[in-house]
Amino acid sequence: EAALIVGIVASYLKQSGRDGLMPAVWVGVLLASALSLFAGAALQLMAAEFPQKEQELFEGVVGLIAVGMLTSMVFWMRKTARNIKGDLQASVEKALGQGTDAAGWALIGMVFLAVAREGLESVFFLLAIFQQSQGWQAPVGALAGIAVSVIIGYGLYSGGVRLNLRRFFRFTGVFILLVAAGLAGVLRKFHEAGIWNQLQTVVFDLDHTLPMDSPLGTVLSGLLGYQSAPVVGEILVYVAFLAITLFFFLRPMT
Numbered sequence: 001e002a003a004l005i006v007g008i009v010a011s012y013l014k015q016s017g018r019d020g021l022m023p024a025v026w027v028g029v030l031l032a033s034a035l036s037l038f039a040g041a042a043l044q045l046m047a048a049e050f051p052q053k054e055q056e057l058f059e060g061v062v063g064l065i066a067v068g069m070l071t072s073m074v075f076w077m078r079k080t081a082r083n084i085k086g087d088l089q090a091s092v093e094k095a096l097g098q099g100t101d102a103a104g105w106a107l108i109g110m111v112f113l114a115v116a117r118e119g120l121e122s123v124f125f126l127l128a129i130f131q132q133s134q135g136w137q138a139p140v141g142a143l144a145g146i147a148v149s150v151i152i153g154y155g156l157y158s159g160g161v162r163l164n165l166r167r168f169f170r171f172t173g174v175f176i177l178l179v180a181a182g183l184a185g186v187l188r189k190f191h192e193a194g195i196w197n198q199l200q201t202v203v204f205d206l207d208h209t210l211p212m213d214s215p216l217g218t219v220l221s222g223l224l225g226y227q228s229a230p231v232v233g234e235i236l237v238y239v240a241f242l243a244i245t246l247f248f249f250l251r252p253m254t
Contacts, residue, residue: 001073001077001118002032002114002115002117002118002119002149003149003150003152003153004152004153004156004165005084005088005111005114005115005118006025006029006111006114006115006153007152007153007154007155007156007157008084008085008088008089008156009025009088009092009107009110009111010022010025010153010156010157011156011157011158011159012088012089012092013025013092014157021103021104021107024103024104024105024107024108024111025107025108025111027108027111028107028108028109028110028111028112028114028115029111029112029115031108031112031116032111032112032113032114032115032116032119033115033119035116035119035120036116036119036120036122036123039120039123040123040126040127043062043123043127044127046058047059047062053192053193053194054193056189056190056192056193057189057190057193057195059127059128059131059186059189060186060187060189060190060193062124062127062128062131063128063131063183063186063189064186065124066121066124066125066127066128066180066183067128067180067183067186067241069120069121069124069125070121070125070176070177070179070180070183071177071180071245073118073121073176074173074176074177074180074245074249075248075249077169077172077173078169078170078173078249084165085165091110092107092110094106095107095109095110125179126138126142128183128186129142131189137218137219141223173249174246174249174250177241177242177245177246177249178224178242179223179224179225180241180245181224181225181238181241181242181245182223182224182225182226182238183225187231187233187234187237188227188231188234196233198233199231199232199233199236200231200232200233201231201232202229202230202231203230203231203232203235204229204230205228205229206228206229207228207229210226210228211228212226212227212228225238
């Protein structure tokens with residue numbers, strides 16, 4: 001989403017003959033990226049200092065925050081998808097109407113806030129995913145996703161990519177809700193922290209059929225929160241979360 005926003009803003013500056021303000025866009029992107037990286041590093045360092053049970057509790061809280069952020073982002077995209085391009089262009093015009101120096105600072109602030117919001121959401125999401133999926137696959141997947149996002153953003157800027165943003169956000173929204181539902185595994189963290197001990201009966205065990213350390217199990221675990229031996233609480237949270245969020249997300253807008 002951050003790449004889409006930057007791509008739309010950069011494309012509008014290019015089309016309106018204001019390419020000279022592109023450095024302001026990059027300053028905003030770099031500042032927001034730095035903030036997100038520092039926030040992620042700080043959270044990781046904090047978690048490393050906790051005793052085992054407190055660390056499990058911290059990881060569970062991070063997972064809940066990630067679910068909340070992802071869900072709110074999906075519904076924000078659903079609401080604004082139809083007018084996001086026009087709204088962004090109007091915001092750029094408003095920023096540019098403040099004089100040369102003020103316009104640069106306003107543009108930096110606008111891009112910084114947009115990218116920082118998505119960056120911090122990504123930090124919490126990635127921390128939650130990394131905690132569930134140990135190994136090199138999750139970081140490589142994250143880097144690949146960032147690379148694809150940058151390519152799409154550049155494609156929007158250059159005119160090589162044309163997206164129906166409403167349809168695009170609809171498909172990605174459903175996928176993100178599936179990913180968020182997979183973070184139901186945070187219940188396991190709360191159980192290991194000793195504060196959630198209900199509904200711990202194992203529903204099924206696929207350890208011999210599809211172990212979590214197999215290539216497919218690793219992908220499903222990192223992407224959708226797959227557990228080879230889920231308990232009743234995890235299944236209930238997963239199904240309830242998807243039933244409620246997909247109902248409200250897919251119903252026609254009034």
